Amino acid sequence: MRGVVLLGDRECYVKDFPDPIPGFGQVRVKMMASGICGSDLHLYRMTKEQAKSRGDRIPGHEPCGIVDMVGQGVKKVKEGDRVTVYHYLGCGHCEFCSAGNLMWCREAKGYGGPIDGSHADYVIADERNCVLMPDSVSFIDGAFIACPGGTAFSSMRKLDVKTGSNVAVFGLGPVGLSGVKIAKAMGGRVIGVDVIDLRLDLAMSMGADVVVNSQKEDAVSAIRNFTNGKGVSLAFEASGSTKGRTDIIHSLCRGGKAVFVGVGSNENVINPSQIIGSQLTLMGSFVLPLWMTYEMVNFLDNQKISFENAVTHRFSIDNASEAYKIFDEGKTGKVIFEWK
Ligand SMILES: [Zn+2]
Ligand SMILES: [Zn+2]
Structure with missing residues (x-):
């Protein structure tokens, strides 16, 4: 698959990675929309030295797409499901995870931080992080739910x-x-x-x-x-x-x-x-809890609202370097990667 790698000093490129395979309790989500966020720019602007210590970890934490492979032990999520992916993985057991506040878990890992993110053709997600969306909620809106909209x-x-x-x-x-x-x-x-x-x-x-x-x-x-x-x-x-x-x-x-x-x-x-x-x-405030992601999907569906007017630039992942550059100039609305 294709995935973005940040080189530091506002440089990035698209690298070929092996297609990831979901493990136990995980699914693979084929990306359909994935936003570039202000916090991705902090990574884009890091020094070459900082980028080296990050290695080729893929950035991006606003994933939305279609489940195309499920691992063993997955019970609810199915191939073909349209999902927005909640972007923090928690331990799954502590008082915060139990309440759906995965972003407060002491072991929380955000996509694009310690784990590979969504500026790539595929993302591996825990089953519980996948929130099903009706057809009325677009993939771009699903990417908004994951971060700016949420x-x-x-x-x-x-x-x-x-x-x-x-x-x-x-x-x-x-x-x-x-x-x-x-x-x-x-x-x-x-x-x-x-x-x-x-x-x-x-x-x-x-x-x-x-x-x-x-x-x-x-x-x-x-x-x-x-x-x-x-x-x-x-x-x-x-x-x-x-x-x-x-x-x-x-x-x-x-x-x-x-x-x-x-x-x-x-x-x-x-x-x-x-x-x-x-x-x-x-x-x-800081993003949204997992439980509220369900509420937000319903809100968009019931109110028939969309965030797509905020999108000023849509790019293929192949043009990641141009996409990051334009967003970095700070004179755009939302910049998004889109897959057809
Ligand atoms: Zn974001
Ligand atoms: Zn936890």
């Missing part, structure tokens, strides 16, 4: 978006754009904030009510205008920037809630007096 969905669940809730979304990359779509489907009024006009346009196509370019306009004032001076009750921070984090706290109304998922700046933006005075609830 991150946004679990965050919107934490915010508990209701009909008429005012929601600010900061950072309109694939995670923020997914957040716009989900918040709208849950009944929210959404204002999106970014510094790149293309991403603001994508947010409008995902259903945002209003968008703001925070390099041209003060985001906090725009949010006050959007809410008759009150501020938003709910906010989602996916930019990871100091400015986004600071602005989001100033944009909340009293009793407001925010979820932070954007990784980036390490500057301290929290003023405890403000949290106390305005009685804010500030939360962090």
